[in-house]
Amino acid sequence: MMKTVSTTGIIAVVPAAGIGSRMQSSCPKQYLSIGSKTLLEHSIAALIDHPAILGVIVALHPEDGRFQQLPIARDPRVSTVIGGTTRAESVLAGLAVIDPLVTQWVLVHDAARPCLVPQDLERLVELTTHSTVGGLLATPVKDTMKRAFAAEQRVQRSVERTDLWHALTPQLFPLSLLKQCLQQALEQGKEITDEASALELGGYQPILVEGRSDNLKVTRPEDLALAEFYLSQKNQ
Numbered sequence: 001m002m003k004t005v006s007t008t009g010i011i012a013v014v015p016a017a018g019i020g021s022r023m024q025s026s027c028p029k030q031y032l033s034i035g036s037k038t039l040l041e042h043s044i045a046a047l048i049d050h051p052a053i054l055g056v057i058v059a060l061h062p063e064d065g066r067f068q069q070l071p072i073a074r075d076p077r078v079s080t081v082i083g084g085t086t087r088a089e090s091v092l093a094g095l096a097v098i099d100p101l102v103t104q105w106v107l108v109h110d111a112a113r114p115c116l117v118p119q120d121l122e123r124l125v126e127l128t129t130h131s132t133v134g135g136l137l138a139t140p141v142k143d144t145m146k147r148a149f150a151a152e153q154r155v156q157r158s159v160e161r162t163d164l165w166h167a168l169t170p171q172l173f174p175l176s177l178l179k180q181c182l183q184q185a186l187e188q189g190k191e192i193t194d195e196a197s198a199l200e201l202g203g204y205q206p207i208l209v210e211g212r213s214d215n216l217k218v219t220r221p222e223d224l225a226l227a228e229f230y231l232s233q234k235n236q
């Protein structure tokens with residue numbers, strides 16, 4: 001059950017309908033546990049207690065049989081939708097059930113980013129006070145970046161890393177703008193790997209809000225132990 005109408009309130013969408021193939025785990029990676037909670041529960045927990053978050057919509061795989069077993073599934077602020085075959089379709093499925101009279105802003109956060117800290121979320125949420133486009137948490141590239149030849153592991157060239165950022169989540173945008181841009185991108189057959197890409201295709205320039213580099217996305221097997229370490233530091 002969503003809270004009452006709010007002009008600065010935000011609805012969060014957590015796309016959690018992936019299968020985590022790169023993780024090579026026995027279950028979808030969002031259901032791997034760190035401590036007593038799954039990655040998905042950690043990622044929702046990082047959002048739900050912020051005063052601006054009115055509710056969380058989790059996009060689930062059509063054959064998901066795990067979410068409803070989690071304690072968080074009984075939180076009245078949490079609801080679910082069936083996601084799509086791509087991240088963008090899963091996010092759109094979440095946007096589709098948001099009443100624009102309830103909120104003008106939507107935030108999207110990966111189910112596999114459990115290490116988000118309150119300070120970074122707060123800095124992103126502040127965009128609602130002065131931006132009409134929105135933006136995303138991001139962290140400046142620290143390594144030298146290489147562009148490989150297609151389908152080869154040979155360096156084609158180094159990529160200038162000045163002004164190069166890693167896009168993270170959450171990403172925060174006006175509900176109507178994100179919906180419009182995502183739908184246009186899909187209609188144009190564009191591959192969208194984050195929500196900001198859809199706005200960029202629409203000619204907008206989302207704001208980069210510098211966030212912590214330990215807000216990692218658990219993607220490959222070695223990421224789980226690192227996330228566990230970061231979470232242990234977060235609760236210090």
Ligand SMILES: Nc1ccn([C@@H]2O[C@H](COP(=O)(O)OP(=O)(O)OP(=O)(O)O)[C@@H](O)[C@H]2O)c(=O)n1
Pocket residue numbers: 014015016017018019020021022023030059083084085086087088090091110111112217218219
């Ligand atoms: N059709 C999809 C694909 C991905 N996601 C979600 O988008 C987030 C980021 O995607 P990614 O890390 O790529 O997760 P997976 O797609 O599950 O991983 P992989 O690409 O390794 O299969 C994850 O929370 C994932 O559950 C989703 O909701 N719907």
Ligand SMILES: C[C@](O)(CO)[C@H](O)COP(=O)(O)O
Pocket residue numbers: 087110166167168169193194195217219
């Ligand atoms: C949204 C994202 O986490 C920003 O870096 C990233 O694009 C997700 O990519 P994935 O392949 O869906 O994990």
